[in-house]
Amino acid sequence: xxxxxxxxxxxxxxxxxxxxxxVDDRGNIVGTAVDMTGVNIVTASKKIYGLLLDKTGxxxxxxxxxxxxxxGRYRITFGNTQVTxxxxxxxxxxxxxxxxxxxxxxxxxxxxxxxVNAHGEVMDFSMNDKCAAGTGRFIExxxxxxxxxxxxxxxxxxxxxxxxxxSSTCAVFAETETQEQLAWGHSLEDVLYGIHASMxxxxxxxxxxxxxxxxxxFTGGVSMNPGMIRALEEQLGQRLNHDGKTMxxxxxxxxxxxxxxxxxxxxxxGSAA
Amino acid sequence: MASASAEAKTTFEDFxxxxxxxxxxxxxxxxxLLTAQANGQKVGYGFVMANPIExxxxxxxxxxxxxVTSLNISYRGGAPPLIALSEEVGYSTDACGYVKMGxxxxxxxxxxxxxxxxxxxxxxxxxxxxxxxxxxWEQLHYQTGAPILTVDVPxxxxxxxHVDAHDIRYVAAQLEESIPVLEKFTGKRFDENRFKEVMRxxxxxxxxxxxxxxxxKMRPSPLDAYFESIYYxxxxxxxxxxxxxxxxxxxxxEELKERASHGVGPTAREDYRLVFEGVPNYPFFKKxxxxxxxxxxxxxxxxxxxxxxxxxxxxxHLNTDHPFESIAxxxxxxxxxxxxxxxxxxxxxxxRDYHADGVVIHSIKSCRSFSMGEGDMxxxxxxxxxxxxxxIESDHVDPRYYSEAQIKNRVDAFFETLxxxxxx
Numbered sequence: 027x028x029x030x031x032x033x034x035x036x037x038x039x040x041x042x043x044x045x046x047x048x049v050d051d052r053g054n055i056v057g058t059a060v061d062m063t064g065v066n067i068v069t070a071s072k073k074i075y076g077l078l079l080d081k082t083g084x085x086x087x088x089x090x091x092x093x094x095x096x097x098g099r100y101r102i103t104f105g106n107t108q109v110t111x112x113x114x115x116x117x118x119x120x121x122x123x124x125x126x127x128x129x130x131x132x133x134x135x136x137x138x139x140x141x142v143n144a145h146g147e148v149m150d151f152s153m154n155d156k157c158a159a160g161t162g163r164f165i166e167x168x169x170x171x172x173x174x175x176x177x178x179x180x181x182x183x184x185x186x187x188x189x190x191x192x193s194s195t196c197a198v199f200a201e202t203e204t205q206e207q208l209a210w211g212h213s214l215e216d217v218l219y220g221i222h223a224s225m226x227x228x229x230x231x232x233x234x235x236x237x238x239x240x241x242x243x244f245t246g247g248v249s250m251n252p253g254m255i256r257a258l259e260e261q262l263g264q265r266l267n268h269d270g271k272t273m274x275x276x277x278x279x280x281x282x283x284x285x286x287x288x289x290x291x292x293x294x295x296g297s298a299a
Numbered sequence: 300m301a302s303a304s305a306e307a308k309t310t311f312e313d314f315x316x317x318x319x320x321x322x323x324x325x326x327x328x329x330x331x332l333l334t335a336q337a338n339g340q341k342v343g344y345g346f347v348m349a350n351p352i353e354x355x356x357x358x359x360x361x362x363x364x365x366x367v368t369s370l371n372i373s374y375r376g377g378a379p380p381l382i383a384l385s386e387e388v389g390y391s392t393d394a395c396g397y398v399k400m401g402x403x404x405x406x407x408x409x410x411x412x413x414x415x416x417x418x419x420x421x422x423x424x425x426x427x428x429x430x431x432x433x434x435x436w437e438q439l440h441y442q443t444g445a446p447i448l449t450v451d452v453p454x455x456x457x458x459x460x461h462v463d464a465h466d467i468r469y470v471a472a473q474l475e476e477s478i479p480v481l482e483k484f485t486g487k488r489f490d491e492n493r494f495k496e497v498m499r500x501x502x503x504x505x506x507x508x509x510x511x512x513x514x515x516k517m518r519p520s521p522l523d524a525y526f527e528s529i530y531y532x533x534x535x536x537x538x539x540x541x542x543x544x545x546x547x548x549x550x551x552x553e554e555l556k557e558r559a560s561h562g563v564g565p566t567a568r569e570d571y572r573l574v575f576e577g578v579p580n581y582p583f584f585k586k587x588x589x590x591x592x593x594x595x596x597x598x599x600x601x602x603x604x605x606x607x608x609x610x611x612x613x614x615x616h617l618n619t620d621h622p623f624e625s626i627a628x629x630x631x632x633x634x635x636x637x638x639x640x641x642x643x644x645x646x647x648x649x650x651r652d653y654h655a656d657g658v659v660i661h662s663i664k665s666c667r668s669f670s671m672g673e674g675d676m677x678x679x680x681x682x683x684x685x686x687x688x689x690x691i692e693s694d695h696v697d698p699r700y701y702s703e704a705q706i707k708n709r710v711d712a713f714f715e716t717l718x719x720x721x722x723x
Contacts, residue, residue, distance in 0.1 A: 097704055112712035136705075147723075148716045150681050153709060155692065235674075237682060 031090040034288060035078065036280025037071050038111060039063060039098025042134025042162065043247055044070040046078040047277035048089070049285055053121060057082035058274045067098035075104065091288035093280040097135075107287060112138055112151050114279030119243035120146025121282055122275065123267040127239040130229055130258070130266070131275065132248035134162045139232040141239065146279075152235040157197070160228030162248045164197045168221050171201045172214065179218055183253030186219030188212075193224075200224070219253060226257035233262075243267040245275035311565070314558045317551040318530045324547060325371070328537045333414050335361040341485060344419040344439065347536055348606050348633035349427035349452055351474060351626050356497045356540040358485045360421065365401030365435075367536065368416055372400060373581040373696035377412025382697055384409065395665045396696035398435045405439055419445040421484060427452035428635030429668040448480055449473075452630050455637045458614075462631055470627035495619050497540040502617035507548030508535050509610040514555045515599040516653055519569035521558035525598030526588040527565055529579055532604040566595045571717055574649045575601035576642075576676065577661035578669055582698040590710045591659075599653045602645070605634040612645070639672040643679055650686050656717050657687035663695045687720065689713040 033056065038045040044067070046059040059077040063070045071094070079085060094102030095114040102108070115131045120142060129140040137160050141150045154160050169179045190212045194200040200221070207217045233242075244266040248254050250273050259266055271278065308314060335342050343360040345352065347367065355362050372378060378400060385399035386392065403409055404416045422436045422445050440447050450473045453466045478489050511531065515524040522528070531551060538544045558564060573591070575598045580587045591598070600611075608615070614632035618625040634642070646658055658680055662670040673690060680688040691709050694700035 097708065110708055110712040110715055112708070113715045147719045148712065150687075150716075151712060152690075153705075235678065 031088065033082075033084055033089050034281050034284035035075065035089050035092045036114065036277040036282070036284055037075055037092065037094050037096075037102050037105065038114065038274075038276035038280060039067050039071045039094065039096040039102060040111075040133055040247075040276070041097055041136070042166075044074045044096070044098070045274050045277040046074040047118075047274050047281045048078050048082050048084065049278070049281040051285065053282055053285060055121075055271065055278060055281075056084075058271065058277065060274070063098070067101040068103060071098060071102045072104070091284040091291075093284040093287065095276050095280040106284070109280060109283050111276045111279075112140060112153075113148050114276045114283065115245050116140050116142040116148045116279065117146045117282050118275030118277070118279030119245055119267075119272070121278060122269070122271055123241060123243045125241045126243040126267065128233060128236070128242045129275075130233060130242060130244050131246040132160075132162055132225075132229065132244070132254070133246040134166075137161050137229055137232060137246075139229070139236045141236040150236045152232050154228070154232065159197045159200070160225050160232075161197075162246070164200065164225055165221065165248070165251065165254075167197050167201050168204050168218075171204060172208075172218075180222070180251035180253035180255075182215055183218035183222050184256060185215040186213070188216050189223055190216050190220040191224070192217075192220040219257070222251075222253040222257040223261070225254065226261050229258065230261055238262070240264060241267055243272065243275075245272045247273050249273055308557070308561065311563055314554060314561065314563050317547070317554050318527070320547055320550060321530045321533055324534050324538060324543065329371075329413055332361055332363055332417065336417050336420075341420040342417045343421040343423050344436070344445070345423045346425055346427070346429070346432055348429065348635060349425040349450075349630035350423070350536070351425065351450070351630065352536075353494065353497045353501055353540050353622075353626065354474075354477070354481060355423075357490055357494045358481050358487055360481075360485065362537070363417065363419065364536065365404065366397050367533070368404060368411070368413060369397045369400035369696055370581050372404070372412045374584055375412040376582065378582055378696045378698060381409070381411065393665060395431055395435075395667075396663075396694055397666075398431055398438075400696060401435065402438055402442070405442055418443045421445055422447045424449040425452060425630060426450070427630055427633045428454070428637075431667070446484070448477055448484075450477065450630070452633075452636060455631060455641060458637065458641055460613075462628075466631060467624050467627045470630055471623035474623045474626060494622065498617055498619045498622055500542060500545055501540045502619075504535060504539055504544045504548055505608065505610050505617060507545065507552055508532075511548060511552050511555060512600070512604065512611050514552075514559070517559055518572075518654060519562075519564055520572065520597050520599045520653075521555045521564050523565040523588075523598045525573075525575035525579070525601035525603065526584075526591070528598075528601060528604045529584070532607055536607050564597060566592050566597055568595045569597050570595035571657070571714070572597060572599045572653065572655045574599070574646060574653065574655045574658045575603065575661065576646055576658060577673065578603055578663050578666060578695040579661060580663075580693045580701055581696055583701050583703070586703065587693075587701075587706075590707055594710075594714045596714070598659075599655055600649045602634055602642070602649075608632065609634055609637075635668040639675065642672075643676045646676060646680060647684060647686070650680075650684075656721075657689065657713070659713070660688065660690045662690060662692045664692060664700060665694055665697065687713065687717055 048056045092105040094105035099108040119129045131138045137154045381400040381403040384403040609632040615628040677690045680686040
C-alpha cells in the first residue's frame with residue numbers, strides 16, 4: 027500500500043483536555059480530535075489516538091511517528107519522543123499562519139507568550155506564574171459559580187454594554203468578586219466581559235515580556251472563546267489569528283515535529299545511495 | 300607513586316572527594332556549634348553576606364549563620380515544621396523562609412533536622428544588601444535578649460573598580476569600634492598576632508576559592524559552578540581563617556585540575572554551558588539539579604556563591620597591612636549589596652567570559668534582596684542582548700512553592716530553544 031507509514035501524529039495531553047492531530051507527509055492536517063483528560067493521562071492519550079485514527083480511517087500501521095506534548099507528554103507510552111508544548115504551539119501556529127511572530131497560548135492551567143522566528147521556532151517564551159489567574163481555569167471557575175456552561179460565557183460576554191472591572195488577580199477570589207459585582211446590580215454580561223478583560227490584561231503583560239510582533243496567533247482552548255478574542259483585540263489594538271483549528275495547535279505542532287523527526291531519522295539512516 | 304594512584308581513578312566518584320571532605324567539615328562544624336555553649340564558648344549569630352568571621356576567630360566565638368542552618372535543615376527535608384511554627388505565631392507566607400526558619404529554630408527547645416540550635420549570645424548585624432537582616436536580628440533580640448552589634452555597610456551604588464574611599468572608611472571605623480565591644484563581651488584581649496595569622500589564612504583561602512571558580516572558564520568545565528558550588532562554598536563561610544579551610548580549597552583545586560586532565564566532569568558530556576543567577580531550591584535540590592544534568596548542562600559560573608564574597612571580580616583582597624579597610628571592602632562587595640544594573644552587567648560579562656549558551660534565573664519569592672528586579676534582568680538579557688534567558692520561580696526553603704511539572708516544562712522548553720539556536 028502506498029499509504030503505509032506516511033502519516034504523523036501529535037498528541038497533546040493537557041491539564042484539562044487531550045488533543046490529537048494527524049498530518050500527512052506533506053504536513054497537511056488530515057484530522058484532529060479532542061476529549062477531557064480526566065484522571066488518567068495514559069488512558070486519555072490512548073483514547074484520543076484511537077479516536078484520531080477512527081475519524082481519519084487510519085490504522086496504527088499507517089502512522090510512522092508519534093510525538094507527545096503537554097504536561098502528560100512523558101506518560102504517552104506509545105509515542106516515539108516528547109517535545110514541550112511551547113515548541114509545539116509555536117510550530118503549529120506557524121503552520122496555520124506562516125506570518126506568525128508571536129503566539130499567545132491560553133490553556134486550562136497555563137498561559138504562554140511565545141516569540142517565534144520565520145521558521146516557527148521558539149526564540150523566547152514567558153509563562154504565567156504558578157497561579158491559575160489569567161488561564162482557562164479562571165473562566166471555568168467563574169462559569170461554575172454563575173451556573174453557566176463553559177462554552178456559553180464567551181458568547182454572553184459579547185452582549186456587555188458597560189463592562190465592570192474585576193480587580194482580583196486570584197482565580198479563587200475573583201469568583202467571590204464576580205458574585206459581589208452581581209449583587210451590586212451589574213448585569214451578568216457586564217461581569218462576564220469584565221472577567222475576560224481582566225484575563226486579557228494579564229495575558230498582554232506576558233506578551234510584552236517577550237515582545238509583541240505581528241502577526242499574533244491565538245492558540246489553546248481559550249482561543250475558541252469569542253469574549254476572550256474581543257477583549258484581547260480591544261486591548262492590543264490589533265487583530266489576532268484564530269480559527270477552529272488553533273485550539274489544536276499543540277497537537278498539530280507535535281505532528282509536524284513527528285514528520286520532521288521521522289524524515290531526519292531517515293536521512294541519518296544512511297539512505298545516501 | 301602519585302601517578303599510580305591517579306591512574307587508579309576510574310569513576311567520577313574518584314574525582315568527587317572534595318564534597319566528601321566538605322561534608323566532614325560541615326558535620327564537624329555543627330558538632331562544634333551544638334556543643335559550644337556547654338564548652339564555655341560564646342555563640343555569635345552572623346549573616347553569610349559580609350560576615351567578618353576573622354574577628355569571631357580571634358575572640359573564639361563560634362559562628363551560627365541561620366541562613367546556613369536553615370538551608371541545611373531544608374536540604375534534609377526539615378523545613379515544613381519550622382515554617383509552620385513561624386506561621387502559627389503570625390509570620391506571613393510571603394516572609395523570607397530563612398527568617399521564618401531562623402526565628403522558629405531559636406524558639407525554646409525547638410528541635411530541627413540538625414539538632415536543637417544554640418541561642419545567640421551575640422547578634423552580629425552586618426547590614427549588607429538585605430534590609431530584612433535588621434528586623435530579623437531585632438526579632439531574635441526580643442526573643443532571646445542577646446545584644447546586637449551593628450556594622451552598617453553602604454550599598455554599592457556605582458562601581459568602576461573602586462568604591463568611594465569614605466564608604467570603606469565608614470565600615471572600617473565601625474569594625475575598629477567593635478573591637479573593644481567584643482573584648483568586653485568575651486572578656487578576652489584582642490590578640491593582634493592571632494588576627495594577622497587569621498587574616499593570612501583567610502586571604503589564602505579566598506585566593507584558592509577564586510581559582511576554583513575560575514576553572515569554570517575551561518571548556519569543558521570540570522565543575523558545575525552552581526550546583527556543586529553549593530557544597531564547595533560552605534568552608535569559606537563556616538571555617539574561613541583556619542588552615543583546614545585553606546587545605547580544603549587546595550585539595551578541591553587539585554581535584555578539579557585532575558578532572559580536567561582526565562576529561563571528566565559532573566555530567567557525561569558538556570552539551571550546554573549555563574550561567575545561573577539566584578538562590579537554589581534546597582528541599583528538592585537534587586531533583587532540581589537533575590533537570591539540568593539530564594540535558595548534559597553544566598553551570599559554568601553563578602552569582603549565588605558570591606553572596607559570601609565577590610572574589611571573582613577582583614573587588615577585594617584581604618591585606619594584613621590594611622586589615623580593617625580590606626575587610627571593609629570584602630563586606631561591601633557581597634553580591635546582593637551590588638545594585639541591579641551592576642548585577643545585570645555582571646551576568647552579561649559572565650556570559651561572555653565563560654562562553655555560556657544562556658542564563659538561568661531561579662527566582663525565590665520570599666527573598667526580596669535577591670529576587671527583586673530579576674524580571675528586568677531577564678528582559679534586558681533576552682531582549683537587548685539576545686541571550687537566551689530562562690526565569691523560573693520557586694523558593695529556597697519552602698517546599699510548597701516547588702512545582703516539578705511546571706518547572707520541568709519551562710526547563711525542557713529552554714533546552715529546546717538552545718538546541719535550535721545551536722542548529723542555526
